Amino acid sequence: MTISISLTVNGAPVSASIDPGTLLVQFLRDQLRLTGTHIGCDTAQCGACTVHLNGRAIKSCNILAAQADGAQVTTIEGLAHNGTLHPMQAAFKHCHGLQCGFCTPGMVMSAVSLVQRQPDLTGDDVRAQLDGNLCRCTGYHNIVKAVLEGAEGMKSCGANAGTNAGINAGSHAGAATAPAA
Ligand code: FES
Numbered sequence: 001m002t003i004s005i006s007l008t009v010n011g012a013p014v015s016a017s018i019d020p021g022t023l024l025v026q027f028l029r030d031q032l033r034l035t036g037t038h039i040g041c042d043t044a045q046c047g048a049c050t051v052h053l054n055g056r057a058i059k060s061c062n063i064l065a066a067q068a069d070g071a072q073v074t075t076i077e078g079l080a081h082n083g084t085l086h087p088m089q090a091a092f093k094h095c096h097g098l099q100c101g102f103c104t105p106g107m108v109m110s111a112v113s114l115v116q117r118q119p120d121l122t123g124d125d126v127r128a129q130l131d132g133n134l135c136r137c138t139g140y141h142n143i144v145k146a147v148l149e150g151a152e153g154m155k156s157c158g159a160n161a162g163t164n165a166g167i168n169a170g171s172h173a174g175a176a177t178a179p180a181a
Pocket residue numbers: 038039040041042043044045046047048049050059060061062
């Protein structure tokens with residue numbers, strides 16, 4: 001048996017027939033080939049699969065694709081705008097907030113959602129609020145730096161409006177010109 005779903009993914013309408021048991025992360029990766037969303041644990045522990053569902057960060061291994069019927073989904077592939085990195089992506093690059101990069105898409109998606117909810121953050125806030133995203137490489141220090149820098153970048157280009165549209169609402173002009181470390 002299959003069911004039909006229709007949703008918006010990274011701003012584009014998508015309709016598909018799926019097995020009712022398909023997880024959202026499987027749908028994104030296997031059917032839409034959006035493989036930037038990673039699978040680390042498959043048990044809602046690591047955060048590697050984080051995407052935005054109607055503007056909020058969720059672990060896409062933890063819900064069925066059918067539950068996203070009618071929703072707006074944004075993946076890491078939907079953050080950059082006309083080839084310009086989102087300020088949070090640029091900050092992770094600038095601050096070396098990654099090593100192997102496996103956790104990075106989920107970490108960035110969680111960080112963007114966090115800043116949209118809470119634009120003024122301390123390092124302790126970042127550590128506490130992103131505790132659902134695990135990184136086995138970095139020791140987190142540069143990730144925290146990146147999220148704080150990304151929060152400032154989002155403020156200056158207006159990308160912290162709190163909606164999917166808001167993610168790409170700003171020009172991101174400053175993000176592209178972040179100096180190399
Ligand atoms: Fe979803 Fe780990 S793969 S939380």
